[in-house]
Amino acid sequence: MNLSVVGAGHVGLVTGACFAQMGHRVICVDNDAKRIARLKRNVMPYYEPGLEALVRKHAKSGRLRFSARLVDGVRFGEVIFIAVGTPPKANGEADLTYVEGVCRDIARAMTSYRIIVEKSTVPVETGKWLRRTIAMNLKTKVPFDVASNPEFLREGTGVHDFLNPDRIVIGVESDAARKKLLQVYQPLKAPTVVTDIASAELIKHASNSFLAAKISFINAVAQVCDRVGADVEKVAEGMGLDRRIGKFFLDAGIGFGGFCLPKDIEAFIHIADKLGVDFRLLKEVARINEEQRAILVKKIEERLWNLKQKTIAVWGLSFKPHTDDMRLAPSIDVIGRLSAAGAKVRAYDPEAMGEARRCLNGTVFCSDPYRAAKGSDCLVLLTEWPQFQKVDWKKVHRMMEHPIVVDGRNFLDAAVVRRHGFEYVGMGQGRP
Ligand code: NAD
Numbered sequence: 001m002n003l004s005v006v007g008a009g010h011v012g013l014v015t016g017a018c019f020a021q022m023g024h025r026v027i028c029v030d031n032d033a034k035r036i037a038r039l040k041r042n043v044m045p046y047y048e049p050g051l052e053a054l055v056r057k058h059a060k061s062g063r064l065r066f067s068a069r070l071v072d073g074v075r076f077g078e079v080i081f082i083a084v085g086t087p088p089k090a091n092g093e094a095d096l097t098y099v100e101g102v103c104r105d106i107a108r109a110m111t112s113y114r115i116i117v118e119k120s121t122v123p124v125e126t127g128k129w130l131r132r133t134i135a136m137n138l139k140t141k142v143p144f145d146v147a148s149n150p151e152f153l154r155e156g157t158g159v160h161d162f163l164n165p166d167r168i169v170i171g172v173e174s175d176a177a178r179k180k181l182l183q184v185y186q187p188l189k190a191p192t193v194v195t196d197i198a199s200a201e202l203i204k205h206a207s208n209s210f211l212a213a214k215i216s217f218i219n220a221v222a223q224v225c226d227r228v229g230a231d232v233e234k235v236a237e238g239m240g241l242d243r244r245i246g247k248f249f250l251d252a253g254i255g256f257g258g259f260c261l262p263k264d265i266e267a268f269i270h271i272a273d274k275l276g277v278d279f280r281l282l283k284e285v286a287r288i289n290e291e292q293r294a295i296l297v298k299k300i301e302e303r304l305w306n307l308k309q310k311t312i313a314v315w316g317l318s319f320k321p322h323t324d325d326m327r328l329a330p331s332i333d334v335i336g337r338l339s340a341a342g343a344k345v346r347a348y349d350p351e352a353m354g355e356a357r358r359c360l361n362g363t364v365f366c367s368d369p370y371r372a373a374k375g376s377d378c379l380v381l382l383t384e385w386p387q388f389q390k391v392d393w394k395k396v397h398r399m400m401e402h403p404i405v406v407d408g409r410n411f412l413d414a415a416v417v418r419r420h421g422f423e424y425v426g427m428g429q430g431r432p
Helices: 012-021 033-040 051-061 070-076 097-109 126-137 158-163 175-188 197-228 232-240 261-274 280-304 330-340 353-359 369-373 386-390 393-399 414-419
Strands: 002-006 025-029 064-067 079-082 114-118 144-148 168-171 192-195 311-315 344-348 378-381 404-407 423-425
Touching (some): 012 025, 012 158, 079 175, 097 126, 144 168, 168 175, 168 197, 192 197, 280 423, 311 369, 344 353, 369 393, 404 414
Parallel strands (some): 025 064, 079 114, 311 344
């Protein structure tokens, strides 16, 4: 099929490349002309494992093309996926102006039947607005369908997730749109939920909120563990073996970040409020998540007394491993708190240093984990990059002023770290 994807970001570019891999012909459109020019030279706009290889392969096969002109996308694709950003406004509400702008411009350029699909994460009832906006802006009277097809990929494993989804969700209001979208995804042979548009929109917000709730739940349990000397890792293991609970998203630590969970729960709280539902459970999920960062900083303070003039080494800056995405990363909050208390921060991240420089002022960026540890009073792990498990702890010990490790992700092998003479502090491991 001929497909168009508008927005060549973390979701749009992966979607376009994977559609090409599935055998479709795809055009990816973005209004960032520099990004498109670089993509035409196979230069990726961000780090995502496996993406560059796929883009190169299908640029060569001719199944994946790029354009900075929306009209090219409107002419080409019988189905047009909107994958532009839906950032949070100051009050938590999703900012839908990019989605609105794109669908208005699509309508103005449409000359024959098209299916316009929300791929971006949007609040329930956005489909209704899409339909109205398109109808209002058509230049000629052409038929169209609106649909919802939320994306569940995770950054860092985006390509794999897209091609091997747990489920595909399709929200439609016509038989023609249902048939076309099932045809788009037919090569994946994944379980598919076909429903109305509002339900599809809600599946995405409800899923992300539920995952966030699982994380905040185990973090609240971790706070209790710290007080009674219990080990949250064991508690999570014991809970997770119950198939009704499951072991995923039960990792205690400094909480969730990134451009999905935090913004999506805020958007869900906001739309629920607007519809007259006070979703207090989700407000508490967000509050616990914030609290985790304060708890981590308190753990450092409890070891160093005053933070003023202390040097803190930070390992890991991206909101999760295998990405360079710094959007709403917990490291920004934690480093902000450390700096506000007068500490000097020396940081290292395997991929996110470029992005981090843009949002972390006053931090010294180091070219490897050992240099970051040099002269530090405490080392803090914020992102669970696998290479941090393989460091030479003897060398780290030599570099540091005081051998204290605070593991914000319970990721390091505590026994190994302690064996090398460090004081090791985890989250919810019986040591406040
Ligand atoms: P992103 O910021 O990485 O990408 C958005 C892209 O849209 C950018 O390249 C931007 O230049 C482009 N754009 C903006 N306005 C445009 C316009 N008028 N015309 C053409 N292009 C335009 O954002 P993202 O992380 O890919 O997220 C996109 C959506 O997908 C959001 O709603 C997000 O919540 C959702 N989502 C994200 C993830 C994720 O892991 N990042 C996962 C699932 C869903």
